[in-house]
Amino acid sequence: MKILVPVKRVIDYNIKVRVKADNTGVDLANVKMAMNPFDEIAIEEALRLKEAGVASEVVAISCGVTACQETLRTAMALGADRGILVETDVELQPLAVAKLLKAIAFNESPQLIILGKQAIDDDANQTGQMLAALMGWPQATFASKVVVDAAAGSVTVTREVDGGSETLVLTLPAIVTTDLRLNEPRYATLPNIMKAKKKPLDVFKPEALGVDVTPRLTTLKVTDPAPRSAGVKVANVAELIHKLKNEAKVIA
Amino acid sequence: MSILVIAEHDNLTLKVATRNAIAAAAKINITLATEIHVLVAGVACGDVAQQAAAVAGVAKVIVADAAHYGDQTAENLAALIIAQAGGHTHILAAATSNGKNTLPRVAALLDVAQISDIITVLDADTFVRPIYAGNALATVKSADSVKVITVRTTGFDAVEASGGHAIIENIQASADLGQAKLVSRELTKSARPELAAAKIIVSGGRGMGSGENYHTVLEPLADKLGAAMGASRAAVDAGFVSNDYQVGQTGKIVAPQLYIAIGISGAIQHLAGMKDSKVIVAINKDPDAPIFQVADYGLVADLFQAVPELVAAL
Secondary structure, eight states, rough: OOEEEEEHHHEETTTTOOOOOOOBBBOOOOOOEEEEEHHHHHHHHHHHHHHHOSSSEEEEEEEETTTTTHHHHHHHHHOOOOEEEEESSSOOOOHHHHHHHHHHHHHHOSSSEEEESOTTTTOOOOOHHHHHHTTOOEEEEEEEEEETTTTEEEEEEEEETTTEEEEEESSSSSEEEOOOSSSSOOOOHHHHHHHHSOEEEEEEOOOGGTTOOSEEEEEEEEEEOOOOOOOEEEEEHHHHHHHHTSOOOOOO | EEEEEEBBBOOOOOHHHHHHHHHHHHHHHHHOOOEEEEEEEEEOOOHHHHHHHHTTOOOEEEEEEEEEGGGHHHHHHHHHHTTTTTTTEEEEEEEHHHHHHHHHHHHHHOOOOOEEOOOEOOOOSSSEEEEEGGGGEEEEEEEEEEEEEEEGGGOOOOOOOOOOEOOOOOOOOOOOOOOOEEEEEEEEEOOOOOOOOGGGEEEGGGGGSSSHHHHHHHHHHHHTTTTTTEEEEEEEEESSGGGGEEEEEEEESOOSHHHHHHHEOOHHHHHHHTOOEEEEEEEEEEETOGGGGGGGGGSSSSSHHHHHHHHOOO
């Protein structure tokens, strides 16, 4: 069974973003980039399924600029068998990415595609669900546990939902998107980082896949959120209660 | 043409989040001057339909009552919404776990973009949404014929639950796709207010030290204040409480009147989920904790002394 894992190159999660002065976006020049954290979890889950003998191959895919090759090398250093880059300088929105992934999936015929539930840059939380729709496959988003029963042709997924958790059984092939607590991703070791450099990495253009990636949404501007005015430190519990009752008037 | 809002419910009760989404629909409708319709898909969900029909500003409630909608699985729900999409300029749902699960599927099937988590409606095509964990706000304009939108509930005050007199129309269910089946559901049972709709939230972080401490220290405070209880990602990852307590970028987004952060350092990801609260109180023994930068009232103290003292004094 083959597993595809799409990975996105995003600003490192530790970096505090700054909005550009001309309000056209956030400043990504000379900023540390990394693999989207939820995608690291997706890679880890795929690798564990391979190590358990359930999956035979793990293929990482990234869509975007040439530098996404670094993200794919990271995925391969973690253990993915090979990488596919769909290379374009066009700003990719979730629907376009889902269409590109569908084209790749058509060529690769995976039984499972595991994605991060959202990217920490656009916070869209769409691509996995959109891909599932385009493939006509079932989906289990926000996964905290994944058990594949290849013989039965099904996957059982526990999902984190608003009120707690729920467990679904999906027929394969299927889409799973990862939540935070699905697993704890491993670190790449130096020998594996070296080995990853020799693993195959294919590059396609969206046109070659027959996909129109023209953005559907236009970003008119990007601004800073309204700052919270600085508060005060209170000396003790009594002062805190006094302020909450008489100044903020939020408790009676 | 009309605006369609997907109802969030458990087959018995219409969730407040639906009325937040209807509030966003009403904002869109200011320039369109059309009707707002609500789709209730469920099983034996007649009560929900009645509640939706009573919501202020709703003209029509469309009901699809079938066993395969009972668990709100995305595959069947999306297929139903697609079948109903004709005649609607906008399709909205609250950005709850159900809304986030289903609507992108709808958007892809309609070959349109989804606009996630809007917090402001500027006009029928233009919306503001947070990106980068709320550290930036993007104003986006859609050129698609149908706008598929999820609504951040904290961005819109819920419309009134009563005052409406919508007609109720029953429609044919779509076929059961049979691709996904619910095996079990473990929902946290609590007499406390729902986190997403609470006026006061008492939230605990890594500083609680253990799940036992979380409960023994924070519950008396939540009881005194009639508050919901939340947690930081660190507290959930450490196993103090289950995932549905999590407030943050990837957990629940809350904006109560009063948010009391206890033993929470204030990582960016946590602030993203609560910094729109009206009043923020932070209790932390580390005077340099980033939570103090957003707190209206900060108390540098050992929570194990300060919280019981607070409970006793309230």
